[in-house]
Structure formats: C-alpha cells, structure tokens
Amino acid sequence: MSLIHTAVGRREFLRASALTAGAALFAGRSHAAAADESFGGFTVGIQSYTFRKFTLEQALKKTQEAGLPFAEFYNGHIPVNSSPEKIAGIKKLCTEYGITPIAFGVEHFSKKHDDNKKKFEFGALLGIKYLSADPDPDSFDSLDKLVDEYKIAIAIHPHGPVGGGKMHRWSSAEFIMKALKDHSPLIGTCLDTGHLIRSAQIGVNLDPVQQIKVMGARNFGLHLKDHDNKRKTDVPYGDPTGVLDVAGVLKALKEVKFGGYISIEYEANESNPSDDVKKCVAYFKDTVKKIG
Template sequence: MLDRRSFLALSGAAVGSALLPRSAAAADDFGGLTVGIQSYTFRNFKELESALKKTQGVGLKYAELYRGHLPTDSSKEKIAAAKKLCAEYGVTPVAFGVESFSKNHEKNKKLFEFGKELGIKAFSADPDPDSFDSLDKLCEEYKIAIAIHPHGPVGGGKMHRWADATAVMKAVKDHNELIGTCLDTGHLIRSAQLGIDLDPVKQILEMGKRNFGLHLKDHDNKRKTDVPYGDPTGKLDVPAVLKALKDVKFSGYISIEYEAHPEDPSADVKKCVDYLKDATKKPA
C-alpha cells in the first residue's frame, strides 16, 4: 500500500513529470504503469467494500472510483472512512469520475474539495464548453487534472460532444495544462458503428502530454458488447496502445473498465489483467 504522501506534486509547469505514484509491486506487475479498475465495472456490487473485494480479487492495487461507490456529497468523515477501507484492501484511489462540470465555479469547487479529501490526482470528466475558465483556476489551485472523457456514439446517429482528441485539443489548447483527456479505447472503437474511424493509437499520439488517464477496454461492434483483451472478436491492439503511451511519456492512470453485463464480470476482468501484465513485459 503506497502512502499518499509519496504522491508527486503535480503542476502545470511539471506536466511532463510523473502524474501518479507507482509502488515497486505495481511497477513490477505492469512495467511501471499505474493500472487500476474503474469501479463502475463492479457497479452491480453497490457497496464500496464489495467493489474493493472484487478489485483485490482480480489483483489490482489502484482504483478510479465513481459516485455509485462514493457519493460526491460525502462528508469528510465518510471520505476518511472510505480511504481507510481502501487501505485495508490494498487499493489506492487515484482518480474519480466520470463527473460533469459547468460554469458554476462554486459547484465545481465543491467537487475539487471532494477530490482533495479523497487524495486523487485526476477527475475523468464531461465538462460543459463554458466551464474552462473555472477549471483553469481550480486545476491550478488544487493540482488535480481534468481528464475529458469522450463517450463515443450517444444515440440518434450522433457522437458525444467530446468525440475525439481533435475536439478536445481544440477546446483545451489555450487552457491550463492540467486539462486534457481520459480517452476510452472502447468508445473509440464503437465509433466505427457510425462509420467513424478513431484509432486509439492515433488519438493517444494526438493528445501527447495531455493524456492524463485511459479507460482501457475492447469492444465487439458486431455484438455491441465489451470483450476481454485478446478476444478474437475485439479490435484493440493492446501492444500498439502501450507503445503509443510510451512514446508520449504517459504518466497517468490506466483504468481497466468492463461494461458488458454479467452480474459479476470478475472472470473477464481477470483475463484483461493477465493479458495486460503479459503485454507490458514484451518489447515495444
């Protein structure tokens, strides 16, 4: 269990330095990458402790929590209790989301206060286009990154407003360097359902140093379901993604996320964990 005091300080001037802590064990497991679970994966397990048991069971030591497991209006006492519970299961919260942000600065500030209490280094986010002036100030004050999360096709033949790296970069290029992306490889792959080719590797390279997180998942567009890494029906080239992350000197978090619908996705998540461990040990 890594003490949060060893988290490296994060600032706009030091975006190129390590964004997140890496214990020796985690570095050994995933070649130096900070790999955890997006706790939404275990959304059928409503209590935080149940999700942490599942996270521990698949061999992961980090988590991007979501509000279903820890509400953002939690008191300081409840957040402290959640952190203590995480420590008991050997899981460190490193990110939180996906959260919405608006031009309402005070409302945004409350979320950042929550993030500070939890000890995270990034929010995966779906910010309104008019929220960036507020986020500039808050990212600078709290040293917490905003990692914009493209959701791919959203119904009606339309793409999410943050469709891809080009849309995000256009919006953030003149804003605080702690505003970037948490790309989602599954949603990028799903975009092909609308005839849009969004190669995860090219997306990562386009974002460069503004990659703060990554939701790593594979998707079968024919059956419209997530599949474990390496499944022959999937499209994700995990080694190519890892090489792209290395090329941009990625120091953020990777969240293994699984949105298929078995009651307990642990078996498929474990396949993802094992596949990713093996891939990180092979030469890029």
C-alpha cells in the same frame, strides 16, 4: 518573430508545461505498485463502474482479487456529497484492501464555479490526482483556476456514439485539443478505447493508438477496454472478436511519456465481471512482457 514561429513556440511551451505539470502530480507520492514491472511501470487500476452491481466493499475485494492496486471510483460507490468523516472511513477501507484511490469520475462540470469547487474539495479529501470529466465548453475558465489551486487534473472523457447517429460532444482527440489550446496544461483527457472503437458503429473510425499520439502530453488517464461492434458488447483483451491493439496502445503511451492512470473498465456481464477482468489483467501483463 513570425506568427508561425510564435505559434510553434507556444505549442512547444504548452507541451513542455503539460509534461512538467503531469509529472508533478506524482511528486511526493510513493507509488511502489505503479512501478511494478509486471504492469510495465504503468499505474493500473479498476474503473469501479465495472463492479456497479456491487457494494463499495465488494468492489474493493474484487479489485484486490484481480491484482489491481489502484481504483478510479465513480459516484455510485462514493457519492461526491459524502461528508469528510465518511470519506475518511472509505479511505481506511481502501487501505485495508490495499487499494489506492487515484481518480474519480466521470463527472460533469459547468460554468458554476462554486459547484465545480465542491467536486475538487471532495477530490482533495479522497486523495485523488485526477477527475475524469464531461465538462461544458463554458466551464474551462472555472476549471483553469481550480486545477491550479488543487493540483488535481481534469481528464476529459469522450463517450463515443450517444444515439441518433450522433457522437458525444467531446468526440475525438483533435476536437479536444482544439478546445484546450489556450487553457491550463492540467486539463487533458481520459480517452476510452472502448468508446473510440464503438464510434465505427456510426461510420466514425477513431484509432486509439493515433488518438493517444494526438493528445500527447495531455493524456492523463485511459479507460482501457475492448469492444465487439457486431454484438455491441465489451470483450476481454485478446478475444477473437475484439479489435484493440493493446501492445500498440502501451507503446503509444510510452512514446508520449504518459505518467497518468490506466483504468481497466469492463461494462459487459455486469452481474459477474470478475473472471473477464482477470483475463484483462493477465493479457495486459503478458503484453508488457512481449513488448519489453
């Protein structure tokens, strides 16, 4: 067999493995809300950083009021060093508000295996299936072992421009795919449409739809948000100053057989983001109806 055929065969094998592994994350779980046709069958929740100025219970209440049944929590609402007893209480509180923890992050990972393992143990107690992450390049050998042990996927989160005219170290889907080529199919991405749009501020044009297609089966999560680059602020989907093609994003996710989580995240108007979040939810549902 030629080297070309070998390479192609490996890529196809990894793609198939990633699809199988991604689907397996949901095996045995009842996601009735995920199948809600108003969300087009997607698992849609909040990135709790949206409500960072509020307590955990206030954030849960606001998530419930927005009609979102899932949450990707961040460390400000649930510290990763929380005791098992505290986590049990938090899960009970989530149940009272009808919110299911689905993911957590964004968390840093290094080559220190024991430190990484503690975050996976935390994730297992919380009952999540994904850790959105900013891993060091030398962390992957450790993460390969941990995603296999805990069946919790790592979803690398690109962060767009980080100052000084520079991009975040995980700058694009192409760069991430190159780094992951020899690693576990349970390591992929949580792309952020807002940060992809922001990249144009320093002359880097990254189309969210195309980036999703590049990641293919390694799309595990998505931070769905729109951004106005002139005013440098997030805007609700459908706002005249925004640019996000929500319909194109959802079609691309369907095309790559996406089975992960979509976190609606809104970083503007931090003292009172609820009305804009509700606009985002309504626009999402309207888009689902339009594209079928």
